Amino acid sequence: MLELYKVQKSYGGEKILDISDLQLPAGIYWLQGANGSGKTTLLRLLAGLLPFRGDVRVHNHSLRERPVAYRRTISWADAEPLYPGFLNGDDLITFYRKIQQPPPGQVDKLIGHFGIKSWLSSRAETWSSGMTKKLSIVLAFTGKPSLILLDEPLITLDQDSTGRLIELIVDYQRLYDTSFFFSSHQAIPDELRNKTRLLELKEHTIQMID
Amino acid sequence: MSSIPNKILVKEFYRQNSGFFLLLFVLFFGVVAPSQQLAYHYTLILGMLETPLFLGIVLFAWFLYGLKTIRFLLGSLDEPEANFLYKLAALSSGRLFWLCMSIQGLLLLPVWAYSFAVMGVAVYRHADGTALLVPLYMVVINTAGAVCLRSRLLFPGRLPVLSMRRRPRRKVPYWSILIRYLLKEEKALVGGIKLFSCAALYLLLKEQGPDDYDLRMPFLFYSLSLFGHGAILYRCRQMENTRLLFYRAMPVSQAARFGQYALFYWLLLLPEMLVLGWLTPHPIRVTDTAAFLFSGYSVLLLLNSLLYTAPFTNRVFLRICLLIFGILYCCVLGNYLILLSEVFLVTATVLFFRGYARYEMRA
Numbered sequence: 001m002l003e004l005y006k007v008q009k010s011y012g013g014e015k016i017l018d019i020s021d022l023q024l025p026a027g028i029y030w031l032q033g034a035n036g037s038g039k040t041t042l043l044r045l046l047a048g049l050l051p052f053r054g055d056v057r058v059h060n061h062s063l064r065e066r067p068v069a070y071r072r073t074i075s076w077a078d079a080e081p082l083y084p085g086f087l088n089g090d091d092l093i094t095f096y097r098k099i100q101q102p103p104p105g106q107v108d109k110l111i112g113h114f115g116i117k118s119w120l121s122s123r124a125e126t127w128s129s130g131m132t133k134k135l136s137i138v139l140a141f142t143g144k145p146s147l148i149l150l151d152e153p154l155i156t157l158d159q160d161s162t163g164r165l166i167e168l169i170v171d172y173q174r175l176y177d178t179s180f181f182f183s184s185h186q187a188i189p190d191e192l193r194n195k196t197r198l199l200e201l202k203e204h205t206i207q208m209i210d
Numbered sequence: 211m212s213s214i215p216n217k218i219l220v221k222e223f224y225r226q227n228s229g230f231f232l233l234l235f236v237l238f239f240g241v242v243a244p245s246q247q248l249a250y251h252y253t254l255i256l257g258m259l260e261t262p263l264f265l266g267i268v269l270f271a272w273f274l275y276g277l278k279t280i281r282f283l284l285g286s287l288d289e290p291e292a293n294f295l296y297k298l299a300a301l302s303s304g305r306l307f308w309l310c311m312s313i314q315g316l317l318l319l320p321v322w323a324y325s326f327a328v329m330g331v332a333v334y335r336h337a338d339g340t341a342l343l344v345p346l347y348m349v350v351i352n353t354a355g356a357v358c359l360r361s362r363l364l365f366p367g368r369l370p371v372l373s374m375r376r377r378p379r380r381k382v383p384y385w386s387i388l389i390r391y392l393l394k395e396e397k398a399l400v401g402g403i404k405l406f407s408c409a410a411l412y413l414l415l416k417e418q419g420p421d422d423y424d425l426r427m428p429f430l431f432y433s434l435s436l437f438g439h440g441a442i443l444y445r446c447r448q449m450e451n452t453r454l455l456f457y458r459a460m461p462v463s464q465a466a467r468f469g470q471y472a473l474f475y476w477l478l479l480l481p482e483m484l485v486l487g488w489l490t491p492h493p494i495r496v497t498d499t500a501a502f503l504f505s506g507y508s509v510l511l512l513l514n515s516l517l518y519t520a521p522f523t524n525r526v527f528l529r530i531c532l533l534i535f536g537i538l539y540c541c542v543l544g545n546y547l548i549l550l551s552e553v554f555l556v557t558a559t560v561l562f563f564r565g566y567a568r569y570e571m572r573a
Binding site for chain 2: 047048049050051067068069071072074075076078081082083084085086087090091092094095096098099100121122136139
């Protein structure tokens, strides 16, 4: 499902990633690694935010050759998302709806699931980091991506929202066969432990832990 | 006592509706030459006095505007950040009423101003009925708004039908986010540059005559303002790199992304277009207006694309802007402006399509 071919990424001559060839079948992946090991860089690279050497494919859509088709199959949420303070939640959802074209009713379900309806009409500048995080997750789940990339999905979320996110991950995998690629310093939640494969980013490359 | 409600309700109303007021201003004051403004509005008011149907239409428009202000006020009180305004309910009945009257009066200020003009002309023309009707009507609209606001403050939850301020927008195109960013967060920078640009164009071009027709000096000032636009573009890109990062991960083709920028810069040049349109065909010729606009537009697109070739520091980008400014002015002296604009436009397109995917923001 996710294939990486000779992926190399450097910053100012310093090598950050050097992954020769890697194929990951559909599933849930939990990427761990020390600070500065390149987890966020890898996720941003997979999201198409950064230039790099090599290629990445999801369901055989190459990021290099068919960038739009590739981006249609993935979705990404940042560890500490930022939005323009003058936009409100409705604006962002409308913006995503237009581009991601979710099935009817999906967005309302997601909004209800995280209980964010009451503040969607307020501007982003008034939100707490937890509220911003919840909206970023709702947006990442909007549409029918085959692979959802979540950078540190559990930080800033309260316990209730963490539980809801885990429910959603399980549901999406069951209903839509969606794959997930997380980066996190935290331990895998118990509910996902049996479904998740652990990866480690070490010495610029990805290693399977189990 | 009124400063906080004024800030949250009145200032916010004018801020949110700045586009609407700009359009009204252009419609009312931009369509005729400054020397004819008085005569134009005097004629309009005479039309109201002499044609009851016309007066009725105007009063209905004022009613709709009053309704808009009431909806805004009630909708604002529904916002979580305005919840503390319900504390105002603790004021004495009379004070609260007059506070609401003053808030509504400030929201109706443009209508009040025009209604005074109508009253003045009505008194002057001895149209006593209209002279009495207009202020009475305005007092009713003002009071109705104040009563609704007071009622909402005293009895939260009432009048839900009227509070429809923040319905979700049906469309939020990318260019509109960039425009809103400039209007909300870069007002001073954009306002200053636009004021300089439009004033320079108007003042230097209106004196052009057939015998001493020379556009070099106006173009020097115009290209200086284009140079200033570089700062706007740079700020926009910084905002995109931090707060609109998610857009890069979305399934949008490069052509569509370029199209969003093309529309954004077209709108950014709108004030200059209006000024130049006003001065065309006399004193400035149509071909020269086209050259001004085409060159300005192509420079903005080129600067936009250049910002996708590397993560420039503002100092380096300033130097690039200066270089383009120099090239532009040399081409004016050599009469190659259209040719240069075509080159800029093609370069902008090529650089964008080559640079967008390779662009890497500063870490």
